[in-house]
Amino acid sequence: MLLNLIDILYDHPDFVVINKPNNISVQNESHQSGLLPILCRQLKVEKLWLVHRLDKITTGILILAKHTQAAATFGQLFEQRKIEKYYLAISTKKPKKKQGAVKGGMKKVRDGKWMLDSSDTAVAISQFFSFSISPGIRLFLVKPLTGKTHQIRVALKSIGSPILGDELYKGASSDRTYLHAYCIRFNYQQQPICIICPPDKGNEFVSDKTKQQVIDLASPWTHKWPNITLPSQKQQVKSRLKSPKLAIVGKGAIGGLIGFRCYQLGYDYQHLIRTQAQPLFKVTEINGVSHSFKPNASVITKPNPFNLLILPVKAYQVLPVLEQLRPFIQPHHIIMLLHNGMGTIEQVRDKLPNNPLIAATTSYGAFKPDANTLLETGLGHTHLGWLGNVDSALKQSIEPILSELLPPSHWHQDISLALWKKLAINSVINPLTAIHNLKNGALADREFSGSISNICNEIADIMKALNYPVTSNELIESVQQVITATANNYSSMHQDIKFKRQTEIEFINGYVTSKASELNIKVPHNQRLLEQIRQLE
Numbered sequence: 001m002l003l004n005l006i007d008i009l010y011d012h013p014d015f016v017v018i019n020k021p022n023n024i025s026v027q028n029e030s031h032q033s034g035l036l037p038i039l040c041r042q043l044k045v046e047k048l049w050l051v052h053r054l055d056k057i058t059t060g061i062l063i064l065a066k067h068t069q070a071a072a073t074f075g076q077l078f079e080q081r082k083i084e085k086y087y088l089a090i091s092t093k094k095p096k097k098k099q100g101a102v103k104g105g106m107k108k109v110r111d112g113k114w115m116l117d118s119s120d121t122a123v124a125i126s127q128f129f130s131f132s133i134s135p136g137i138r139l140f141l142v143k144p145l146t147g148k149t150h151q152i153r154v155a156l157k158s159i160g161s162p163i164l165g166d167e168l169y170k171g172a173s174s175d176r177t178y179l180h181a182y183c184i185r186f187n188y189q190q191q192p193i194c195i196i197c198p199p200d201k202g203n204e205f206v207s208d209k210t211k212q213q214v215i216d217l218a219s220p221w222t223h224k225w226p227n228i229t230l231p232s233q234k235q236q237v238k239s240r241l242k243s244p245k246l247a248i249v250g251k252g253a254i255g256g257l258i259g260f261r262c263y264q265l266g267y268d269y270q271h272l273i274r275t276q277a278q279p280l281f282k283v284t285e286i287n288g289v290s291h292s293f294k295p296n297a298s299v300i301t302k303p304n305p306f307n308l309l310i311l312p313v314k315a316y317q318v319l320p321v322l323e324q325l326r327p328f329i330q331p332h333h334i335i336m337l338l339h340n341g342m343g344t345i346e347q348v349r350d351k352l353p354n355n356p357l358i359a360a361t362t363s364y365g366a367f368k369p370d371a372n373t374l375l376e377t378g379l380g381h382t383h384l385g386w387l388g389n390v391d392s393a394l395k396q397s398i399e400p401i402l403s404e405l406l407p408p409s410h411w412h413q414d415i416s417l418a419l420w421k422k423l424a425i426n427s428v429i430n431p432l433t434a435i436h437n438l439k440n441g442a443l444a445d446r447e448f449s450g451s452i453s454n455i456c457n458e459i460a461d462i463m464k465a466l467n468y469p470v471t472s473n474e475l476i477e478s479v480q481q482v483i484t485a486t487a488n489n490y491s492s493m494h495q496d497i498k499f500k501r502q503t504e505i506e507f508i509n510g511y512v513t514s515k516a517s518e519l520n521i522k523v524p525h526n527q528r529l530l531e532q533i534r535q536l537e
Helices: 035-043 068-079 151-158 208-216 233-241 253-265 315-328 344-351 392-403 416-436 440-444 446-465 472-485 492-498 509-519 524-536
Strands: 007-011 015-020 059-065 084-091 099-108 114-117 123-134 137-144 179-188 191-196 245-249 268-273 281-284 290-293 297-299 308-311 334-338 357-362 365-370 373-378 382-387 409-411
Touching (some): 015 035, 015 179, 035 059, 059 068, 068 179, 084 151, 099 151, 114 151, 123 151, 123 208, 137 151, 137 208, 245 253, 253 268, 253 281, 253 290, 253 365, 253 373, 308 315, 315 344, 334 344, 344 357, 357 416, 382 392, 382 416, 416 446, 416 472, 416 492, 416 509, 416 524, 440 446, 440 472, 446 472, 446 509, 446 524, 492 524
Parallel strands (some): 245 268, 245 308, 268 297, 308 334, 382 409
Antiparallel strands (some): 007 015, 015 059, 084 137, 099 123, 123 137, 179 191, 281 290, 357 382, 365 373
């Protein structure tokens, strides 16, 4: 817990710029409050949005947005490289060259470290000048042209000058890690902004000779930085997506089926799971053909690089998973939501306003009798749609790849209608099968026809109020088709109740009742189902 207030360098109605202290993470840790909650209390605001990151051991300039619109604006500025950043670092080792540039692909290795390679994947570019301060002490002025994890730390290590105190990269032991975000320049709403923050902590940073050299670097942008041609945004998109790296959260029934399809198609994929050990996984397709293979997997706290994240998880797990993966998610990473129910889109947009988002729903059926066995129980259709405006090159690259996972796939200009139709199906089948302890097919019995009609009538009224062209009969017909197609299956909510797990009821009938309340529409049948499942939980 920090006892002193965090230094505010610049306070704007839309954002705040701070001097980040040493050795504090942005989010809460088990033993220490994070920077964000501390700063929210200090500024007396409910929430702040990160628009870029500094490592726990890095001090200096950090920008936080005060609302989602400002966060989106900064996301565009960073993506378009319209923000100049300058860092100061100290090393005890003389570099291979006194000034120049370091360029290479960033590759994750063991123990949380990164290294440079010769690939064109996740390319990091850093320019630098170095200055002798005293025997065995060298100051670096670094201008990163890209924003990769550990970029400057890896760059200086690669030229033989690991940062003093950065023991992860073989830097000499010291009182702190000597890396400091020193200066930032950008235009915000046509207003030029330049902030300089000299380091004030660390014996070597506050020595007289270092302070004098820092004074001489008061205008770091005036140095003779060589011109470097960077790839355009469109070239970056094409480069990243020639062979996208898919990360599938978990290995549940649908997630396991997607991983199996990736394996068959030869995609670059990984499951993000709790433990590394992965025995053989047996998948039996609906035609009875079985396959055994060892899935690609990474521990979720140490994922391999990815640029397309698929979340086939419970709706209530979406935000906790994204929070856990946040240190590894970059603004260009595509996020695909694939779960029952509605209500997470707004939450994810709020948390990751700059990331391309896809919402998807599928009627495929799958069942896992045990952790390493998957049975495909029903073929279906998959509906997908981008949320918001997305670059056409991105669409052309990604849509064919995702369309092959659970075909046939249908892409929608407005995915909301498809999501509502699936919500109607889930609102009937999930709670009724859970309450009455039935397989899906039992709902075809005449005794349930009245309940099905009443639930669908209420949802059709909401959809009409939201200007979605649908009739109650259409919804009833869709429900009956799924009941027939998945007759031998147990619904996910039935299984959750059976095994005493949390259900998705709040995102299914709970979402229906919430939206109905906003529209002043009465939905007593959905409300009753919501209350019954809550009691069973």
